[in-house]
Amino acid sequence: MDTIDNEPLDLSMFMRRESLTEMKNHPNHWFNRSSDLHASAGAVWHSMGAQSKEIAQELGLSSGFDMGIACYHVYHMLCGLALEVMMKAVLMHRQVEESEFKTHSFEKLHRLLEISLTEEELRLLKFYEGALVWAGRYPTPVKANDDKLMEFYSLANSVLTKDGPPLEGTSLRFTVDSGATDWPQYHELWAKYARMFHE
Numbered sequence: 001m002d003t004i005d006n007e008p009l010d011l012s013m014f015m016r017r018e019s020l021t022e023m024k025n026h027p028n029h030w031f032n033r034s035s036d037l038h039a040s041a042g043a044v045w046h047s048m049g050a051q052s053k054e055i056a057q058e059l060g061l062s063s064g065f066d067m068g069i070a071c072y073h074v075y076h077m078l079c080g081l082a083l084e085v086m087m088k089a090v091l092m093h094r095q096v097e098e099s100e101f102k103t104h105s106f107e108k109l110h111r112l113l114e115i116s117l118t119e120e121e122l123r124l125l126k127f128y129e130g131a132l133v134w135a136g137r138y139p140t141p142v143k144a145n146d147d148k149l150m151e152f153y154s155l156a157n158s159v160l161t162k163d164g165p166p167l168e169g170t171s172l173r174f175t176v177d178s179g180a181t182d183w184p185q186y187h188e189l190w191a192k193y194a195r196m197f198h199e
Helices: 020-024 027-047 052-058 067-093 106-113 119-134 145-161 183-195
Strands: 162-168 173-177
Touching: 020 052, 027 067, 067 106, 067 119, 067 183, 106 119, 106 183, 119 145, 145 162
Parallel strands: none
Antiparallel strands: 162 173
């Protein structure tokens, strides 16, 4: 029998292999999946830009297909999913019990991460959380009703738009795009959580 310092050595602990599920549940896999979703969101963002017509044509989509309209909700869904998976990667890296974060609630995930948020940050993250349910996957989720849908629309409006400057010579203002979820802003938000993984 093998020994270390004349003590019997149980070799079975060295021979046990992790299951495929255990290996895939490693924090690095969670980080990588979030990174993949983040990159996919970036690809969708760029497909909605200046070359959207060429991209639609290259994909064989019908003439008049507008990538900016078609992909807008999907972009936000991917952004939200990448954020959720990164938060969970950080929690796994910190060895928080997985049963503690079996949730899609960004607010609960932040409590577990012990991060305080400003009102504006909380609103933006609630929007991304909502985009997972209300925007990118189905026209309406299973438990949808008009009140919940209008609540999400109101939240989306408060995040995605702002009052523009008054029209010259009047007090009238149009609502304009806030830019809050544009790629540069989103990328920086995602990167903030990615940096936590390496702390």
